[in-house]
Every structure is written in structure tokens, then in C-alpha cells.
Amino acid sequence: MGLLDDLRAARRAAGRRHPAAPGHAAADDTQPALLLIPDISGFTRFIAEAHHPQAPHLVADLLEILIEANCLNLEVAEIQGDAILFYRLGEPPPVAELVEQCRRIFLDFQNYLQLVARDTNSELAAALHEAGLTLKIIGHYGRVSVADIREFRKLLGRDVIVAHRLLKNNVVGSEYVLLTEGYLNTQQPAEVARCFAWTRLQPSATRYDYLGDIRYFYAYLTPLRLLVQAEIDQGKLPVTCRVLARRTVAAPLSQVLRVVSNLRLRPRWLAGTTAVHYDVTKAHRPGANYKLDLYAGQIDLQVVQRLESDGHTEYVEKVAHWRLFPNALLFFRLEVVDDQHCLVTMEFRYGHVASAHRLIRKGQLQRLQRWLGQSVRQLAALFGA
Numbered sequence: 001m002g003l004l005d006d007l008r009a010a011r012r013a014a015g016r017r018h019p020a021a022p023g024h025a026a027a028d029d030t031q032p033a034l035l036l037i038p039d040i041s042g043f044t045r046f047i048a049e050a051h052h053p054q055a056p057h058l059v060a061d062l063l064e065i066l067i068e069a070n071c072l073n074l075e076v077a078e079i080q081g082d083a084i085l086f087y088r089l090g091e092p093p094p095v096a097e098l099v100e101q102c103r104r105i106f107l108d109f110q111n112y113l114q115l116v117a118r119d120t121n122s123e124l125a126a127a128l129h130e131a132g133l134t135l136k137i138i139g140h141y142g143r144v145s146v147a148d149i150r151e152f153r154k155l156l157g158r159d160v161i162v163a164h165r166l167l168k169n170n171v172v173g174s175e176y177v178l179l180t181e182g183y184l185n186t187q188q189p190a191e192v193a194r195c196f197a198w199t200r201l202q203p204s205a206t207r208y209d210y211l212g213d214i215r216y217f218y219a220y221l222t223p224l225r226l227l228v229q230a231e232i233d234q235g236k237l238p239v240t241c242r243v244l245a246r247r248t249v250a251a252p253l254s255q256v257l258r259v260v261s262n263l264r265l266r267p268r269w270l271a272g273t274t275a276v277h278y279d280v281t282k283a284h285r286p287g288a289n290y291k292l293d294l295y296a297g298q299i300d301l302q303v304v305q306r307l308e309s310d311g312h313t314e315y316v317e318k319v320a321h322w323r324l325f326p327n328a329l330l331f332f333r334l335e336v337v338d339d340q341h342c343l344v345t346m347e348f349r350y351g352h353v354a355s356a357h358r359l360i361r362k363g364q365l366q367r368l369q370r371w372l373g374q375s376v377r378q379l380a381a382l383f384g385a
Helices: 003-017 043-050 055-068 095-117 123-131 158-165 189-195 222-233 253-261 263-268 358-382
Strands: 031-041 075-080 083-089 134-149 152-156 176-180 201-208 212-220 241-249 273-278 289-294 297-309 312-320 328-338 341-350
Touching: 031 055, 031 095, 031 158, 043 055, 043 123, 055 083, 055 095, 055 123, 055 312, 075 152, 083 134, 083 158, 095 123, 095 134, 095 176, 095 189, 095 222, 095 297, 134 158, 241 358, 253 312, 253 328, 253 341, 253 358, 263 273, 263 289, 341 358
Parallel strands: 134 176
Antiparallel strands: 031 083, 031 134, 075 083, 134 152, 176 212, 201 212, 241 341, 273 289, 289 297, 297 312, 312 328, 328 341
């Protein structure tokens, strides 16, 4: 049978096995919920073999990337070492939105790994390469009970156990998205097939003690990773959008770099910045971590990389908690013009704009362009240019 036939047969069989669907009313206190678990494959090997003091903190950064990539308004139920249990109560999201969420998580994760891997002189980058970190993503739709235990919220029920147990399954490999019949039976088979046209969705099942056979479909994420690699081979960070501004500054590169990398000086030239606070909650993460009061809100900045070569320096910061631009990166590229001048390029890279409205996306990108332009002008003005 083809994929559509498999999906339709699964829906018919599910109807015979489960007369009460997850979204229907129940006599107990359970609620319908989507459960989504991105799990870092290669985590144990990386921690065991890296022998680098920053390895655990890099994993913390990667987990933060996964949380920041949330575009379905998912809640975090728990973080378990190398995996995050997300959930969303209520009706299941359309398959197109769920697939886009999985793609976004995977691409943001891969982009950050590739950024770290650019520093070929780093022992941490070498350890990452050896470990081959990647992601598998488990998606399930069922019923859960929500219990508040002291200050913690805990999800309980058979379907929570199913989602966790599916982290160990019969799929060969460690880079895939797996969706159970519990979710796929809520969607139209033709739409499911359309949304997975970029890969191959395959049926499978795993038998678990006390749970029986759990049927699911899985698709490898390798085509997305190959897309990432193709852009790397072209000499650029992958699958990102870019907005930039540049200006020649009347000062030597080393002097401009000292100003750019001194976060305490940001209010003097970065447009809209009123204050900078050291983030003590991330004192042991790689690079300096700061909170920036920007216009009416606050964003987090983490210095993640500084690469230098003859006549060229690149200084990179990770941006978090910028609601419309999740998992963004801020690049400062400084190039020598002559002994007393350098060209400064300020580039903002993002995966997507977190708004469904085209006019809002367009307006925010225009505002971002103005912000970058004003910032580089004010930076140049510090040096009299």
C-alpha cells in the first residue's frame, strides 16, 4: 500500500480500537493534549568523551535553543537531561503547523551546532564533531492529567508514559520525527502526505510491556540536515534570513572591537538600549551573558564566538527572548580599511519571524533594518565619523 492507504487504514483501525477519541469528553479529570519531545541524540557520548569543562553548559545552550524554537505556544512540562517534554492542552494543531514546528526545532538546533563548529581550533568543536549530535522528535496526542505538586506542574497518565517510552523504538538511526497514530488519526491523510512531501513517511510499531503495540509513522530529518550542509559548503551559515547595515568607522579595528565587545558600552551606541545587566543565572555558560533593556522590553545576549584572521574579525552573539525573532544571532564583522579606518557590518540572522500576519512580518523587518542602520551610525559617531 502507499502512504495514503496506510494512513487511512490506520484511521479505520483506530476507530475500531478506540471508540472514544482523545478530544472527546471523558468521565475522569483527563484533558486532551499534544505531547512533543525533542531528544538530543549523541548526548551521552558527548558528555562522556568531550572532557571539556564547557560541554555541559553547551548542552544547556542547546536545550535553550529548543525551547526558544517553540512556535506552537507549547508549555514545558519537564527537562530530562537531553530531552524536553512539551505539551499543549486542547485540540491538536494542524499537521502543517506541527511539521513546521519540528522543522524549526531541527534547523535552529543544527544552525547553532554549525556556528560552534566553525571554530576549528576549539576542542569543544572537535568533540561536537566526534559525537555527531542531532535530534529525534517524538509527537503524540492523547489524554493527560495535570497535577500541581508544590511549585511544580506534573503531567500524568498512560499517554505521557507512551510518549516517553517511544524514545526507545524500532526506528533505525537517530535523526527523525516520529508521530503516533494518536496524533495522525486526527488529521486528513492527504494533508499529512502533502506536509511530508520533502521526506518519506513510513509506518512502524513497537511493543512495550503493559502498553502493548504502539503504532506510529516516522520520517527521517536527514534531508533538512543535507540542506544545512549544502549552505555550509557555500561558505555561509545555513537556513537563515539576514538583515544588515554597514558603515566605515574612523578608528583602527582593534579599538572598534573593544567598544563593540564591551557590553557595558552598548547604551552609548546601540539604538534603543537603556541599560545592560549581567545575567548571574548563566555565570558558567560559554561567553558573557547579559540582559539588555531594549526599547520597552528586554532581550538576552550571549557572546558565543570571536574569530580573527588577517584584517578581519567576526564577533557573534546569540539573542534570546526576542519574541518575534526566536533563536536569532547578531554578527559584528570588522574589516581593516587602512590603519585608521575599518568597515563595520552589523548583521542580524534569524530563522523566521514569529507572526502569522504578513504585514506584521514586513513591518518588523523594516523596523529591524532601521535599528541596525541607526546603531552603526551611532557607533561610528563615537569615533567622530
